Amino acid sequence: MNGAVPDAPRRLVVGISGASGVIYGVRMLDALRELGIESHLVVSRAALLTLSQETDLSADDLTGRADVTHRLNDVGAAIASGSFRTMGMIVAPCSVRTMGEIATGVTSTLLTRAADVALKERRPLVLMVRETPLHLGHLRTMTALAEMGAVIAPPLPAFYAKPGTVAEMVDQSVGRALDVFGLDWSAVKRWNGLRAADES
Numbered sequence: 642m643n644g645a646v647p648d649a650p651r652r653l654v655v656g657i658s659g660a661s662g663v664i665y666g667v668r669m670l671d672a673l674r675e676l677g678i679e680s681h682l683v684v685s686r687a688a689l690l691t692l693s694q695e696t697d698l699s700a701d702d703l704t705g706r707a708d709v710t711h712r713l714n715d716v717g718a719a720i721a722s723g724s725f726r727t728m729g730m731i732v733a734p735c736s737v738r739t740m741g742e743i744a745t746g747v748t749s750t751l752l753t754r755a756a757d758v759a760l761k762e763r764r765p766l767v768l769m770v771r772e773t774p775l776h777l778g779h780l781r782t783m784t785a786l787a788e789m790g791a792v793i794a795p796p797l798p799a800f801y802a803k804p805g806t807v808a809e810m811v812d813q814s815v816g817r818a819l820d821v822f823g824l825d826w827s828a829v830k831r832w833n834g835l836r837a838a839d840e841s
Contacts, residue, residue, distance in 0.1 A: 652679035653728045653822065654720050654759070655707070656752040659687020660736035660771035663695050665796055668815045669733045670706035672826045676819075681720050681727070682707035683752045687736070713750050720755040728822050729765035730756055733815070734796065737772050737779060743791070744782045766791045767821050769814070794818050802830035 653673060657666035666688070673680045682704060689700055704710040711718040719725040732739060732752070742753040743760070759766040768791055772779060783793050796814035804810045809828075816829030 649728045649764075650679070650726050651677065651728065652681060652708075652726075654681045654683070654730035654755050656730060656732040656735075656739070656756065657682070657684045657688040657703075658732060658734060658736040658739040658752065659685050659691055660734040660739075661691060661695065662734035662769075662771045662796060663688055663691045664811055665733040665769055665771075665815055667696070667698065667703060667706065668811055669731060669818070670703075672812075672815055672819060672824075672828070674706065674708075676824055676826060678728070678824065679709070680707045681709045681711060683711045683713060683718075683720065683750075683755060685713060685736075685739070685750065685752055711751055713752060715751050716754060718751055718755075721751060721758065723758050723762040727759075727764065729767070730759040731767040731769065731818055731822075732756060733767075733769040733818065734771040735768040737770070737782075740768060740770055740779075740786065741782055743768070744785045744789075760789050760791065763790065765821050767794050767818050768792070769794050769796050769818055771796065792821050794821070799830075801832055 655669055670680055692698055742748055743756045748754040748757050756766055798810045799813050802813050812828040816826040819826050
């Protein structure tokens with residue numbers, strides 16, 4: 642995928658930006674820990690505000706889920722360089738502002754710089770964009786990013802999995818995003834065709 646090196650170290654960069662849906666980033670870190678993948682976390686200031694509004698978690702609760710946490714303004718961090726090898730990066734959730742910065746290459750924080758690194762090194766970059774409805778500017782930005790090699794993966798519910806809770810819907814989206822990196826998380830419910838669905 643995107644020319645990613647097959648034997649890349651088992652480490653993944655996780656960005657959490659300020660869009661609604663911070664729980665996707667939280668569960669992404671939980672999933673990576675379960676899978677034995679080293680996580681490198683960078684969080685925007687707006688994401689910390691969202692965390693306080695949407696969950697009962699503190700900033701320490703969030704960063705405690707990551708193996709390594711990088712400061713947002715630390716442009717000298719390891720993940721700011723392409724020579725630091727990773728499997729790629731995922732931004733969960735990805736705000737429109739963050740998406741726009743990545744698309745233009747004018748990166749103002751370590752979060753968007755790390756995403757730019759993933760693109761320039763031809764590593765997978767997954768953006769779980771959280772916005773609706775989308776105007777033409779949003780769609781054009783997504784098109785530009787897709788042309789650069791990013792994967793646009795809005796977290797949408799998979800009703801074929803018959804989720805019984807919001808948590809199950811979140812985990813399904815997180816797991817499907819991890820599929821891009823070849824990571825198979827046990828929380829994902831896979832579609833096996835109509836016959837299998839009828840028998841379940």
